[in-house]
Amino acid sequence: MRRALQYLATSAAVLCCIIIILYGDRNFAKFPDFRPAAVSKLTLETRELKFQDIGLLKGLGVEFLPNFKNPCWYEVTEAHNDLGKNKSFYASLSKSPSLSKYRYKRETKKILRCLPYFFLTGQPKCATTDIFQRINIHPDVVEPIIKGPHWWTRRRFGPPYAPQPVTLSEYLGVFNASRIEEERTDLRDASQGWFHEKITGDGSTSTLWDSSLTMSYLHKIMAGSMHKPITKYLLSRRHGSNSLSNTQTYSLKIKEAEDGVYVNDEENLQEFKYHQYHNEDGIVLPFTVADVIHSVLPKSRIIAVIREPLSRLYSSYLFFTKKTSLSPEDFDENVKTSIQKWKNCIREYSDRTCAYNKTLQNSMGVRLYNGLYSIFIRDWLKVFQRKHVLILRMEDYHQNITETMDTIFSHLDLRKLTQEEGRKVNMAPVRNKNRKKPEIGKMPESTADILQAFYKPYNRDLANLLQDSRFTWEDIYSKGHPEQLHD
Structure with missing residues (x-):
């Protein structure tokens, strides 16, 4: 009996030593604690989010409310204005004609906080601005202050995309929690109570492909x-x-x-x-940023809109290039030098490494990498369930807006629109159309031939990944060079 007691005492001492060593190890202690904590002790006003919190809300002890379709939670705070104090971030929002409507309306210390239910991603010049405005016309979708806050990929890290890091609290101020909360549906079920079915979304196009700052910080x-x-x-x-x-x-x-x-x-x-x-x-x-978003919002609905890569590249060149000497000839020269830089990179590294590398991206005269859809989409499909990711072609959207929007609303699990509501969605004016193209001229056919040969294996890879031959864009190429396509 005495030996047994001595053995137990020795075992207990050893166990205590192990615990002390583990908690005393700085490397061990630095790893984020993902155990839930009391929400009342961890408010966004008293504890600014640190990038080391890989789980973000996991570290804050937040649990989403079960009676809200949109990911939301209540927070106790002294602040009455949920738009935050970062003047550099909200300067771009000051042009909004009705900014005051986004301020939390109730004079209370308990306010609703909401993250986006869906992410509309894609690549620049793929009609995401136009699609986003139509999504927000649905009565059950609450429009954010701006389409693309670019928080997950850029502004939360500060320079060069923001003078100072934009906090999570300030990002939450982009979404109109008051409207998500104010309307509710009585399910007449005591176990469920009131159900808030309104949702909101983030339309930042950089979310699909720009993971450079995320990778650098994780490193x-x-x-x-x-x-x-x-x-x-x-x-x-x-x-x-x-x-x-x-x-x-x-x-x-x-x-x-x-x-x-x-x-x-x-x-x-x-x-x-x-x-x-x-x-x-x-x-x-x-x-990638997909891993970070999934760690917080694993049930997010992702909508990626992409476009035949040749016409997308030319439209992007005309829209984003700041120099005044825009011309088809200048575009041709930039295409050739960019392809050569790409070839130099993939001689030493994988296509994926070159596609994500910011140094290479910044050195290119045109955004050649944005058209490598299969590389970026494959990474998202590694993280999110396939049923949560909807991949659309811009060409199909232009061909049939009604059908495409019905597909999007179904993906977001939204109710079918009435005839009058559907008319408002379909008749909305086209947004963000590129006006420079008619003035500059068409892409040279020789340049289109070079680009078509460059993108062909990546288009084929995407079609294989999605098991959908439409994503080779052969139906577009069979009609002639894609520079003739509608923007």
Whole structure:
């Protein structure tokens, strides 16, 4: 009996030592604590979000309200204005003619906070502005202050996209929580109570493809021994590792490398390596902004609108190029030099690494990388369930606005519109149409031939990924060069 007691005492002492060592290890302590905490002790006004909180709201102890379709929660705060105090961020919002309607209307310390239910992504010049305005015409969709706050990809990190980091609290101010809260449906079910079915969305086009700042910051906080626990955490959040019980069907393994960590994804027979290309601004990780969003909003509805890549590239060149010497000849020269830089990169690195590398992106005269849809969409499909991701062609949208909008509303699980409501959606004026093209002229046919050859394997890869031959755009090419397409 005495020996048994001595054994128990010794075991207890050893256990205490292990606990002390673990909690005393700084590397261990630095890893974010994802255990839930009392909401009343952790308000957004008293604790600013740190980028190290990979789980974002997990670290804040927030749970979404079950009687709201949109991801929302109540917060106790002293502030009566949920638009925040970041003047540099809200300067762009001052042009809104009815900005005051977005201020929280109730004089109370308990206010509703909401994140977006859906993300309308895509690439620049793919009609996302026009589609976003039509989505917001639906009576059950609450329009945010601006279409694209670009918070997840850019502004939360500060420079160069914002003078100072935009906090989560300020990002939440973009969404009109008052309107989401004010209308409710009585389900006449005591177990459910009142159900708020209104939703809101984020229309930032950079969300699909711009993960450079996310990768750079993750690289910094994954230094030393932190890369393993953070890598395992992010991979564990992906739908494949959670939804499939058979680990042999889907496995993600981590192994050491001299210059970083390899993540071997056996399902797609791809190997990712994070390393440095030119400088830290060009760091490429196996994780994208999709992983960060999914860690917070795993049930988000994603809508990606893409366009035949040749016409998209020319429209983007005309819309974003600031120099005054725009011309088809200048475009042709920039295309040739950009393709050469791309070829130089993929001689040494993978297509994925070159597509995400910010150093290479900034050196190109045209946004060649934006048309590599399969690379970006594949990363999103690794993270989100396929049923939550809707991929649309801009050409199909222009061909049949009514059918496309019905598909979008169905994807968002919104009710069917009445005839009058549908008329308002379909008859809305076209937004953000490029006006420069008729003045400058068409893309040269020789340039179109070069670009068509460049994008062909990537289009084929996308069609295989989505199991849909439309995404080769052969139906467009068979009608002639795509520079004749509508913007």
